Every structure is written in C-alpha cells, then in structure tokens.
Amino acid sequence: MSYADDHHHEHDDHAPKSWFYRYVWSQDHKVIAVQYASIAILVGLIGLVLSNLMRLQIGYPGQFEFINAERYYQYVTMHGMIMVIYLLTALFLGGFGNYLIPLMIGARDMVFPYMNMLSVWVYFLSVLILLASFFIPGGPTGGGWTLYPPAVILPGTPGHDGGIILMLVSLVVFIVATTMGGLNYVTTVLQARCRGMTLMRMPLSVWGIFVATILALLAFPALFVSGVMMLLDETAGTSFFMPALVSMGQVTDYKGGSPLLFQHLFWFFGHPEVYIVALPAFGLVSDLISVHARKAIFGYRTMVWAIVIIGGLSFVVWAHHMFVAGMNPWFGFFFATSTLIIAVPTAIKVYNWALTLWRGDIHMTVPMLFALAFLMTFVLGGLTGLFLGNVSVDIPLSGTYFVVAHFHMVMGVAPLLVVFGAIYHWYPKIFGRMLNDTIGMWHFWITFLGTYVIYFPMHYLGVLGMPRRYHHYTDYQFIPPSAHVLNELITIAALIVGAAQLLFVFNLVWSLKHGRVANSNPWRAASLEWFTPHSPPHHGNWGATLPTVHRWAYAYSVPGAKEDFIAQNAPAADGGQEPSQDHEPRQVPA
Amino acid sequence: MAIAIALVVLVLGSVLFHIFTPWWLPPLASNWKTMDDTLFITVVITGLFFVVISLFVAYTLWRFRHREGSRAAYEPDNHRLERRLIVITSVGIAALLAPGLWVYADYVSPPSEAMTLEVLGQQWRWRFRFPGPDGQLGGSDARFVSGANPFGLDPSDTRGADDILVDDNEVRLPLNRPVNVVLRSHDVLHDFYVPHFRSRMNIVPGQVSSFWFTPTKAGRYEALCAQLCGVGHPDMRGFVRVEEGAAFDTWLAAQPTFAGLRAAAAAPAAASADPATVGRTLAQSKGCTACHSVDGAPSVGPTWKGLFGKQENLEGGGTVHVDEAFLRTFIRNPQSRDIKGFPNVMPAVPVTDAELDALVAYIQALR
Numbered sequence: 001m002s003y004a005d006d007h008h009h010e011h012d013d014h015a016p017k018s019w020f021y022r023y024v025w026s027q028d029h030k031v032i033a034v035q036y037a038s039i040a041i042l043v044g045l046i047g048l049v050l051s052n053l054m055r056l057q058i059g060y061p062g063q064f065e066f067i068n069a070e071r072y073y074q075y076v077t078m079h080g081m082i083m084v085i086y087l088l089t090a091l092f093l094g095g096f097g098n099y100l101i102p103l104m105i106g107a108r109d110m111v112f113p114y115m116n117m118l119s120v121w122v123y124f125l126s127v128l129i130l131l132a133s134f135f136i137p138g139g140p141t142g143g144g145w146t147l148y149p150p151a152v153i154l155p156g157t158p159g160h161d162g163g164i165i166l167m168l169v170s171l172v173v174f175i176v177a178t179t180m181g182g183l184n185y186v187t188t189v190l191q192a193r194c195r196g197m198t199l200m201r202m203p204l205s206v207w208g209i210f211v212a213t214i215l216a217l218l219a220f221p222a223l224f225v226s227g228v229m230m231l232l233d234e235t236a237g238t239s240f241f242m243p244a245l246v247s248m249g250q251v252t253d254y255k256g257g258s259p260l261l262f263q264h265l266f267w268f269f270g271h272p273e274v275y276i277v278a279l280p281a282f283g284l285v286s287d288l289i290s291v292h293a294r295k296a297i298f299g300y301r302t303m304v305w306a307i308v309i310i311g312g313l314s315f316v317v318w319a320h321h322m323f324v325a326g327m328n329p330w331f332g333f334f335f336a337t338s339t340l341i342i343a344v345p346t347a348i349k350v351y352n353w354a355l356t357l358w359r360g361d362i363h364m365t366v367p368m369l370f371a372l373a374f375l376m377t378f379v380l381g382g383l384t385g386l387f388l389g390n391v392s393v394d395i396p397l398s399g400t401y402f403v404v405a406h407f408h409m410v411m412g413v414a415p416l417l418v419v420f421g422a423i424y425h426w427y428p429k430i431f432g433r434m435l436n437d438t439i440g441m442w443h444f445w446i447t448f449l450g451t452y453v454i455y456f457p458m459h460y461l462g463v464l465g466m467p468r469r470y471h472h473y474t475d476y477q478f479i480p481p482s483a484h485v486l487n488e489l490i491t492i493a494a495l496i497v498g499a500a501q502l503l504f505v506f507n508l509v510w511s512l513k514h515g516r517v518a519n520s521n522p523w524r525a526a527s528l529e530w531f532t533p534h535s536p537p538h539h540g541n542w543g544a545t546l547p548t549v550h551r552w553a554y555a556y557s558v559p560g561a562k563e564d565f566i567a568q569n570a571p572a573a574d575g576g577q578e579p580s581q582d583h584e585p586r587q588v589p590a
Numbered sequence: 591m592a593i594a595i596a597l598v599v600l601v602l603g604s605v606l607f608h609i610f611t612p613w614w615l616p617p618l619a620s621n622w623k624t625m626d627d628t629l630f631i632t633v634v635i636t637g638l639f640f641v642v643i644s645l646f647v648a649y650t651l652w653r654f655r656h657r658e659g660s661r662a663a664y665e666p667d668n669h670r671l672e673r674r675l676i677v678i679t680s681v682g683i684a685a686l687l688a689p690g691l692w693v694y695a696d697y698v699s700p701p702s703e704a705m706t707l708e709v710l711g712q713q714w715r716w717r718f719r720f721p722g723p724d725g726q727l728g729g730s731d732a733r734f735v736s737g738a739n740p741f742g743l744d745p746s747d748t749r750g751a752d753d754i755l756v757d758d759n760e761v762r763l764p765l766n767r768p769v770n771v772v773l774r775s776h777d778v779l780h781d782f783y784v785p786h787f788r789s790r791m792n793i794v795p796g797q798v799s800s801f802w803f804t805p806t807k808a809g810r811y812e813a814l815c816a817q818l819c820g821v822g823h824p825d826m827r828g829f830v831r832v833e834e835g836a837a838f839d840t841w842l843a844a845q846p847t848f849a850g851l852r853a854a855a856a857a858p859a860a861a862s863a864d865p866a867t868v869g870r871t872l873a874q875s876k877g878c879t880a881c882h883s884v885d886g887a888p889s890v891g892p893t894w895k896g897l898f899g900k901q902e903n904l905e906g907g908g909t910v911h912v913d914e915a916f917l918r919t920f921i922r923n924p925q926s927r928d929i930k931g932f933p934n935v936m937p938a939v940p941v942t943d944a945e946l947d948a949l950v951a952y953i954q955a956l957r
Contacts, residue, residue, distance in 0.1 A: 069821040069890070070933045144818050150795060151778035156713050156820030156935050243796020244732040246742070246776045248713075248937030251733055259779060259794050293654075295662040299672055324781065326773075326792045326799035329698040333691060340687045347639075347679045348672065354643060355671075357650045359663035364593060364655065372593055372651065376600065379643050383636035386683075390690035392697055393629050396615075396788040399781060399816035452600060460613035463629075465785030467816050470824040475887070478616055478785060478812050486613070557662035564661060579666045 015539035027113035028539050029098045034430065035120045036094030040087050043127050045505070047082035050075045052498045059491025061472045061484075069471040070158040073142030076469060077159075078130075080145025081167070084273065085174060086127055088415060092280035093178065093216065094123060096422060097185045097209040099430065103529035104206050106194025106547045106569075108540045110184040119184070122177035129170035136162040144469060146270075149241035149262050153234045155248050164234060168227040175220045175227075185213040194528075196549035200304065201568070201578060203527045203553040204297060207304050208283020211311040212276045218315070219272035226265035233257070263325055267318040274411055275314040279307055281415040282349055284422045285371050287553075289353055291425070291525045292368035293360030294564050296554035298352045300578065306345040313342040323391045324398045332391040339389035343382070350379055361557065361564070365523075366440035370421025373448040374414050381410030384459060399469075402462025405455045413451045420447070420504065427508075428522050429529060432536050433515030439507040443500060450497035454490050461486065526565045526576075527553040552578035591655065597648040601641055608637070619786035619811060619832065621768075621804040624693045626788070631689055635682055697789065700802035704768040707761065710741060711773065711780030711793040711815065714822030714890060715880035717741060718761040722752025722847060732776040732795070737876050737940045738855050742776050743848055751849040754842060757874060760829035764838035768804040781816035784830055792817050805832040821933045822881060822890040869952025876939050878949070884956055891932055898954045903930040917950050 016022050023031060054075050057067040067075070098116065102109050110116045133140035141159035143152030151157045152164055159167075189210045193202070202210075229240040233254070241262040242254035290297045297303060319327065319335040353375055362368065384406040388394045397403065420443070427435045461483055466473070473479055520535035533543040547569040555566035555576030566576035618626060654660075708719040708727055719741060721727045728743050728750015735742035740757065743750045763769055773782060773793040783790040786809075791801040813828035833841075846854075873879050881890035892902070898917070901909045905928035910916060920927060924936035941949065 065931075068931065068933070069824070073818070073821065142821075148779055148818070151818065151820050154778060154820075155937075156778070156822070158821065158933070245778075245795050246732050246735045248935065249737075249939045250937065251735065258796065260797075293662060294656075296664070296666040298665070299667045301667070302672055324790060324792050326794040326797065332694055332698070336690060336694070337687060340683045343683055344676065344679050348676060350643065351675050352672075354647050354650065355668075357647065357654065359665065360650075360654050361656050361660050361662040362651060362654050364591075364651075369593055372597075372647070375647060376597055376644055379640060383640055386636055386686055387629070387632050390628070390632060390686055392625055392690050392693035393632055395697070395790065396625060396785065399783065449596070456604060457607065457611075457613075460607075460611050463615055464613045465616055465783075465814075467783070467814050469818045471821075472824050474824075476812055476814070476827065480612065482612055554666065557664050559664050 025117065027109070027117045029102050029109050029113070029116060030430070030537065032116055032120045033095050033097075033099035036090055036098060036123065037096075039120075039124055039127060040091040040095060041505070041508075043082055043131075044087035044091075045501070046131070047079050047087060048498050048501060050079035050082070052495055054079065055491040055494045057471065059488040061474070070139075070142060072471040073144070073469070074140045074158050074163075077142050077145055077147075077167075078134075078140050081130070083412065084145065084277070085171070086130065088277045088411070089178070089216070089273070090123055090174075091419060092277060092415070093185065093209065093213060094120065094181055096205070096280060096284065097181070097213065099426070100205055100529060101185055101188055101209065102192070103429075103532065103537065103541060104203050104527055104553075105189060105192065105197050106528055106542070106549065107188060107192035108542060108546070111188045111192050112180075112184050115180045116184050119177045119180035122173060122180065126170045126174035126177060129166055129173060133159065133163045133166040133170075136166065138162050141167045146263075146266060147230070148266075149230060149233065149257075149259050150243070150245055150247075150254075153230065153242075154245075154252075165231065168231045168234075171227050172224060175224045178216055178220055182213045182217045185209060186217065194546045194548060196569075197528075200301065201549060201552045204283040204286035204300070204303055204307070205280070205527075206283065207307050208279040208281070208286075211307050212279040215272045215279070215311050215314060216276050219269045219276070221269075222265045223269035226262055226269075229265075230262065260322075260325060260327055263322055264319070264327075267321045268315075270321065271318040272311075272314045274407075275310060277411055277415050279311060281374070281418040282307060285374050285418045286353065286356075287525075287527065288367050288371040288418070288421050288425055289356050290554055290556065291523050292365050292371070293357050293362045294556045295356055295360035296552075296556050298355040298358075299348075300552065300554060302348060303352055306349050309345045310342060313338065313345075317342055317389075320389050320391075320394070323394045336389060336391040340386065343386060343389070346382060350375070350382070365424075366435070366437060366444060367421040367425040367523075369441075369444050369448075370417045370424065373444070374417040374421070377409055377417065377448075377452070378414040380456070381406060381408075381414055385410060396465070397462055399467055400462035400464075401458050401466050401468055404468050405458035405462060408458075409451075409455050413455065417448070420444070423508070425523065426529075427511070427515075428518030428535075429520075430536060431512055431515070432518055433511050434518050434522060435507050435511045435515060439503050439510075443503045443507065446500040446503075447497055450493050450500065453493045454497065457486055458490060524563070524565050526555050526568055528568045531567055531569055550574075551576050554578070591652065594648045594651040594655075597644055597651070601644045601648070605637070605641065608633075616785045617807075618788065619784075619805060619807040619809060620788055621806055622693075622788040624689075624696065628689045628693050632686055635686055639682065697801070700770040700800070701768045704770040704802055705764075706772060707763065707769050708772045708774060709761075709782045709793070711775040711782065711819070711826075712740075712877070712880075713777050713820050714815075714826045715877060716759050716761075716782070716813065716826065716828040718756040718758075720754040720756070720842065720845075721749075722754055724749060724752055727772070728753050728848065730774065735776050737945075738852075740877065741848070745852070751847065753848045754845045755848055755851060756845055759827065760831060762831040762833060762838050762841050763805050764835040765805060765808055765832055767835070768802060770800055770802045772798050772800045774798055778819045779817045780819050780826070782813055782828070783816035784811045784813045786811045787830075790816065805830075808832050808834070821935060825881070825889050865948045865951035866955040867952075869948035869950070869955075872941075872945055872948055873952060876941070876945075878939075881936070891936060892929065894953050894956045896957060898957065904928060905930045905934075914950055914954070917953060918946060921946060921949060 141163035232238040239257035242257040244255035521530040550572035558576040710717040728747040775793040780793040789803040815826035
C-alpha cells in the first residue's frame with residue numbers, strides 16, 4: 001500500500017455507534033447511497049408492475065375489466081414518472097453518485113454530509129407523496145408523465161383534482177432533494193479530491209455523474225417553476241397554461257394562458273433529464289468495459305470532452321419533443337440541426353467503447369455481459385433517435401409506438417443494463433460478498449434477449465401508424481390483425497422479463513448472507529475505491545491517512561508492468577501514467 | 591462466446607425482420623412521398639451503422655476473448671483514428687439532415703392555391719369547417735360555444751356567415767387539390783392524424799396551428815387523435831373521404847352554413863317531425879354520439895342500444911332502473927349518479943325541455 005496506515009488511530013473513532021445512527025439517520029455517503037438505491041429499486045418494482053398491467057390491456061384488450069381507460073391512463077402516467085424520475089435519476093445520482101464519488105476521488109465523504117442525509121429522506125418523502133395519490137378519491141393523475149395542460153387539470157382526465165396536486169407536490173419535494181444532493185456531488189468533486197487526483201485523472205464514472213449533476217441543478221428548476229405554475233392554475237384559478245376554454249360543456253374562467261409555455265418549460269428540463277440518466281450510464285459503462293477487458297478506456301480525454309459537450313448541447317435540443325406541438329414551424333430547422341449535431345459526440349463514445357474492446361483481454365463476466373448488451377441496445381436506441389430528431393421524418397412518427405420503442409431502448413433498456421452491470425461489479429465492495437453468477441447469467445440473458453424482443457418489433461408498429469397512449473384500438477381498420485398478435489407477443493415477453501427481475505432482487509438479498517466472500521479487489525481494478533484499508537470501507541473510508549494518486553484510473557496491461565493493472569495510488573515509480581498532453585504514451589522506466 | 595453469437599443472431603434477425611416485416615408505412619395517399627424517401631434514406635444509413643458496429647463488436651469479442659496467457663494491448667488513444675471517425679460520422683449526419691430539412695422547408699410552406707379546411711377537435715369528437723364563397727373563415731372563441739353553436743363561431747363576424755359546417759366525424763376532400771388544414775380546439779390538446787397522409791399537427795386551444803397536404807388517392811381514411819386528451823382519446827375516430835372534385839362539390843353544397851343553421855334554430859321546430867328523429871339529429875349536434883354508440887359498440891359512455899329499461903349498476907353497489915324519469919334527471923345532471931364501469935366525465939350539455947323529450951324518445955326507440 002502506498003499510504004500510511006496508522007493502526008493506533010482508527011478514523012472510525014468518529015463513526016456513530018448505535019444501529020439507528022449507523023444505518024438509518026446516517027450521514028455516511030455509503031449508507032445514504034444504499035438507502036437511495038433501495039428506495040429507488042422498490043419504487044421501480046412498482047413501476048414495473050404498472051407496466052405489466054398496461055401490457056395486459058394492450059395485449060389482451062378488454063380481458064382484464066378492471067383496467068378501464070381511467071386506470072390505464074393512471075398506470076401509464078405513474079409508470080413513466082416513477083421510472084424516469086424516482087428510479088433512474090435517484091438511482092444514478094443518489095445511489096451511484098453517493099457511493100462512488102468520494103471513494104473514487106479519495107475523499108472521506110461528501111462535503112455536506114448532513115445535507116446529504118437530509119436529501120435521501122426528502123427523496124423518501126417525495127416517493128410517499130407520489131404513492132399516496134393511489135389512495136385518494138379520483139386516484140393518481142392520468143395525463144401522461146408529461147402532464148400536459150390543459151387536460152391534466154380538467155375533468156376528462158383521471159386525477160385532475162387531487163391526483164395532479166400530489167404529483168406536482170411530490171415533484172417539487174423531489175427537486176428539493178435532488179438539489180441538496182446535487183450541490184453535494186458537484187462541490188465534493190471540485191473541492192475534495194485527494195492529492196494527485198486532478199480532474200483528468202478521475203474515472204469516467206465520476207465525470208458522467210458530475211456533468212449529469214450540473215445538468216440536474218440547471219434543468220430541474222424549469223420543472224419546478226412549471227410545477228408551481230400548474231399548481232396555481234389548478235388551485236388558485238390562475239391561467240399560466242390555460243387559454244379560454246370549454247370543459248365538459250361549460251365555459252371556464254380561464255383565459256390568456258399558453259399550453260405551449262408548459263411544454264417548453266417541461267422539455268427544457270425534460271431533455272437534459274434524459275442525459276442526466278444517460279451520462280452516468282456512459283461513465284459507468286466505460287469503467288466496466290475497461291476493467292473487464294483489462295484495457296485502458298480508449299481516448300479518455302475525448303470521452304471526457306464528449307460528456308461535457310453532450311451535456312452542454314443537451315440544453316439546446318429540447319423542442320425536438322415539440323416538432324408537431326404547434327409551435328412556430330421555423331423552430332423545427334434549428335432543433336433538428338442541434339439534435340443531429342449531438343449525435344456526433346455520442347457516436348464517438350460508442351466508437352471508443354468498441355475500440356477499448358479491440359485488442360483487449362475480454363473476460364465474459366456478468367458485468368461485462370451487461371456492458372456489452374448496453375452497447376448494442378444503446379446503438380440501436382440512439383440510431384432510432386436520428387429518425388425522430390430529423391424533423392420531417394418525425395412528423396408521421398411522433399405520437400406513435402416508434403417513439404415508445406425509441407425511448408424505452410435508449411432510456412429504459414440501455415441504462416438499466418448498466419445499472420445491473422454496475423451493481424454486479426461494485427456489490428463486493430459495498431457488501432463484501434459476490435453476487436451469485438449463475439443467477440446473474442440467467443437474469444442477464446432473459447433481460448437482454450427479452451427486452452430486444454419487446455422493443456425492436458415495436459418500432460414497426462409505430463411506422464405503421466399505431467398511436468401511443470391508446471387504451472384500445474377497437475375498430476381501427478388500418479391496423480391489421482397481425483399487429484394485435486404482435487402486441488400479444490410483446491406482452492408475453494414483457495411479463496417474462498418482468499418476472500426475471502425478481503431473480504435480480506433475490507440475488508441482491510440472498511447474497512448479503514450467502515454470497516461468496518469477496519476480497520478487497522475481486523475484479524483486479526485500478527481505480528481508487530478498491531484500495532480502502534478495509535473492504536467494505538469503514539466510516540471515513542481511508543483510515544488515518546488520505547491516499548495520494550500518481551496516475552489515472554486506467555493503468556491496465558501497461559507494457560513491462562508486473563501485473564495487468566497498476567493501482568491508481570501505487571507508487572509513481574510503478575509507471576502506468578496517463579498519456580501525456582503531447583499524445584505520447586509514457587513508457588515504464590526500464 | 592455466447593454473447594458474440596447472440597449479437598450476430600440479433601443483427602441478422604433484425605435485418606431479416608426489417609426485410610420481411612408486414613408492419614410498415616400504410617400506403618401513401620398524399621403528396622408527401624419525400625417524407626417516405628427521407629425515412630428510407632434514414633433506415634439505410636442508420637442500418638449500415640448498426641450492422642457494422644454490432645458485427646465489429648461481435649468479431650472483437652470473439653477474437654479478443656480472454657484465453658490462458660492472453661494480454662491486452664496498450665493503446666490508450668489514437669487521435670488520427672478519432673478524427674477520421676468524427677469526419678465519417680459528421681458526413682453521415684449531414685447526409686441525414688440535408689434531405690430532412692429540404693422536405694421540412696416544403697412542409698412549412700403551403701402552396702398559395704391551397705384550399706382551406708378547418709378541423710375542430712373537441713373531447714371526444716371532430717367537427718369540420720370550410721370557408722364559404724368569401725374564402726375566409728369567420729372568427730371563433732371558446733366563449734361562444736354552446737349547444738346551438740358547437741363550433742363557437744362569433745355571430746357578429748360577417749365572414750363566418752357563409753362558412754360551411756360539417757357537424758360530423760367524417761369530412762370529404764377533393765382529389766389532387768392541395769389543402770391547408772387549420773386546426774383549432776376549445777378544450778384541450780388534440781392531434782388530427784391520418785397515417786396515410788403522413789402530415790399532421792397538434793391542436794392547441796387558444797391558438798391556430800396548421801399543416802398542408804394534397805390527397806392523391808381516392809378512398810376513405812381513418813383519422814386518429816394523436817395527442818392524449820383524456821379518457822375518450824382512443825374513441826376519437828374520424829374519417830376523411832377523398833373523392834373526385836365534382837362529387838366533392840356536390841357534397842359540399844349540401845352542407846349547412848353557419849347562417850343557415852342559425853336561421854333554422856331560430857325558426858320553430860316543424861311539428862310534423864317525429865320526436866325520435868329529432869332526437870337522433872340532436873344526439874349528433876349536441877355531441878352525445880361522441881361517447882354513446884347506438885349500435886352496442888363500447889365507448890366512453892354506455893351504448894344507447896337497449897339502454898332504456900335496463901337495470902344499470904352503480905359504482906359502489908346498487909342498481910338503478912333506466913326509465914324516462916331517470917334519463918331526464920341524468921341528462922340534466924350527469925354528476926348525480928356514478929354508473930359502474932364508466933368514467934364520471936359526462937358534461938352537463940344544456941338542453942331545452944323539447945330537446946330533452948326528443949332525446950329520451952330517441953333513446954327509447956333504440957331497443
């Protein structure tokens with residue numbers, strides 16, 4: 001080890017002693033991370049059940065009478081909101097961000113530990129408020145996760161009274177939690193890196209989460225204000241988004257408002273939001289591929305710049321969600337161009353992942369399999385985005401199952417595969433035991449092949465013109481019976497994939513006590529989090545002395561080195577430094 | 591190795607699926623072939639990237655899988671290669687964007703000789719309007735909407751007097767004439783989408799949006815609402831019938847004008863008209879048929895076929911006998927009862943006593 005390990009002064013003198021302060025009301029980033037992840041996974045399972053209910057209606061229309069149009073739209077809405085915000089965002093930022101950032105940069109914890117602890121409890125509160133809407137008269141809102149006014153606050157849409165209020169309040173509370181967490185992650189990365197850990201030596205996992213957090217801090221306010229304005233329209237009779245209109249035969253008191261204003265605000269948040277989910281996935285998968293192929297990530301600097309550029313560009317593409325919204329048509333030219341431009345840095349990342357594998361030493365571990373599945377599904381999902389981003393091609397595809405297939409592939413399948421891979425990868429660090437490989441393999445194959453079967457054919461239903469957000473397709477003659485058969489097959493696949501996730505949950509819980517005991521670095525990785533004095537790390541992470549790093553996190557298969565990896569905090573003389581600025585790879589001293 | 595094989599199988603399977611899929615664009619019935627062509631270009635370019643990248647990865651996995659004694663190369667970057675890849679990608683992106691924007695420039699510029707059709711979206715049905723001989727649509731606003739004026743036209747706007755009103759879910763258009771479709775709604779967002787025409791646009795209350803196309807094939811095409819508008823969203827099926835110009839002109843001439851309808855409303859109703867027949871017309875004009883079918887088909891609300899005399903179940907238990915008294919109370923105050931199995935969204939559409947008689951007579955006749 002390259003740092004002083006003072007056995008006489010255990011840093012976890014400061015550690016809380018009672019069970020309550022260690023595992024419940026804890027300021028330790030590692031505990032908070034597991035709390036975030038546990039809540040996110042549990043609420044994600046609810047989102048999964050909702051999606052299965054939706055698919056039952058689409059695959060077997062009318063057979064499940066309780067799934068009437070009202071309930072169907074409530075399931076659609078809650079499924080979408082839960083998955084995007086309460087699962088993916090919370091899991092990537094609150095879960096992975098909290099666990100990995102301090103460990104990967106050599107810090108003892110986040111710089112604002114008390115606020116960090118509050119953020120997870122505020123997140124938990126937002127989840128409770130959201131789920132409460134299932135239990136109030138009228139039920140949850142059924143206006144789609146996009147919550148477009150005027151319909152969402154008017155009769156004719158389920159939950160237009162209490163449901164939408166709880167949804168908006170829950171989002172506002174969530175945004176408070178995200179802001180508290182976000183300030184932590186950004187400040188910690190900027191201020192708490194250990195000696196030698198320059199920004200350009202941080203693992204890409206940190207870069208992805210860091211840039212995503214900046215996006216979150218800048219984008220969520222747009223959702224916040226639109227939520228407040230809609231709450232006022234709903235409760236105080238204002239007309240931010242409500243033009244003069246007739247509702248259910250009655251002229252209302254609203255006038256002068258603009259429904260498109262909401263859409264601009266929502267998507268100004270909503271597009272960066274998808275990158276808030278995608279960028280951490282990009283960062284994490286770079287590390288998974290690198291470790292399990294025993295090869296430095298190809299083009300690290302380019303990968304960092306790509307993350308930053310994608311993050312910046314993500315703020316100027318939002319109206320590609322509004323090409324057919326009725327906005328000024330001339331905006332279409334701008335947003336189609338900006339959207340297709342953002343494809344370039346994204347494609348570079350794909351090439352660099354593939355080039356990392358090229359001439360690597362590829363171990364087909366469960367994390368690697370998930371990373372590879374990400375690569376393929378992300379390429380597919382990203383390419384279908386080019387159809388939708390090209391404004392005139394989008395016109396007949398908008399509002400159809402093509403869009404549903406695209407965003408599930410690129411937001412649901414691909415990032416979730418990274419989540420699984422990352423959990424299989426870091427579980428031994430978090431809990432000191434390996435997840436079971438056999439269960440992992442079954443989970444992987446069913447999930448990968450199953451989601452492909454669900455979403456690939458779905459694109460074609462969209463090209464056919466099958467609209468999304470339809471409870472039933474009775475009597476629409478242009479939809480052939482074979483399309484309904486396909487829907488049934490997709491439903492069956494969805495039910496199987498849904499059930500297979502229980503394998504994962506079982507693995508998580510079972511392995512806590514029965515998993516193979518792991519050593520401190522089972523994957524022989526180079527990044528700092530694997531080199532804490534104890535594994536799992538104790539409170540304070542590093543013992544008496546903080547580490548010092550002498551190289552980047554990707555010193556794999558360095559020519560002349562004793563092993564096929566060199567720890568980030570190994571002595572400088574061990575070599576493996578990052579490529580220098582003048583693009584010459586440094587050689588290990590003879 | 592399984593993963594490399596899986597990738598190859600998935601790529602091959604996807605390509606075969608694409609070639610043999612029965613689910614593709616519905617036959618084009620408009621001038622927007624250029625949209626279909628751009629879609630084809632996009633499929634080719636993205637398909638190429640998908641196949642090449644996936645097969646490259648599959649090959650890489652096979653060739654560089656871990657074996658006893660294998661060791662990875664050390665090549666952390668290659669700036670020349672990256673630059674080349676950026677250039678190739680940018681060329682591909684430009685090859686997609688150029689035709690896309692070219693077509694879009696056409697899309698945002700309706701021809702000056704285009705005729706005008708207004709589509710009025712409402713929860714949960716369509717109505718249509720043509721400008722009359724004066725070529726101009728009259729003004730409209732939500733505050734003018736009433737049972738007698740479902741289009742919400744401004745009675746004081748003289749341009750609207752000759753407007754031709756199609757109070758039905760089906761509209762007709764003449765073959766091969768470009769049409770600029772202007773879209774309005776008095777309530778919530780909708781979208782008038784006929785997949786065979788390709789072009790469409792959301793409808794936004796409080797403003798007017800538009801799109802244009804030229805119907806090129808005669809036929810009767812289904813229109814969907816393509817923007818979630820509440821529980822009746824899937825039931826907003828409309829029709830566009832495209833026919834020869836002469837047939838269209840005949841049909842158009844037979845449709846009422848705004849001035850004509852107002853005159854008819856002002857005149858006392860003909861006593862010889864049988865109440866059930868009057869009721870049938872009212873059911874259309876007041877929008878009842880948006881949610882109630884008359885042939886037993888399921889819809890947002892209960893079907894009227896066989897409704898009279900039925901024992902209807904109430905939400906929360908209990909039943910009610912659907913007799914004349916019930917119908918009268920219910921139509922006047924739909925929120926008074928919550929019928930099991932149907933969303934409680936029926937609006938209180940104003941009806942006179944005579945109209946109520948006619949509607950009840952009509953429902954009674956639908957045994």
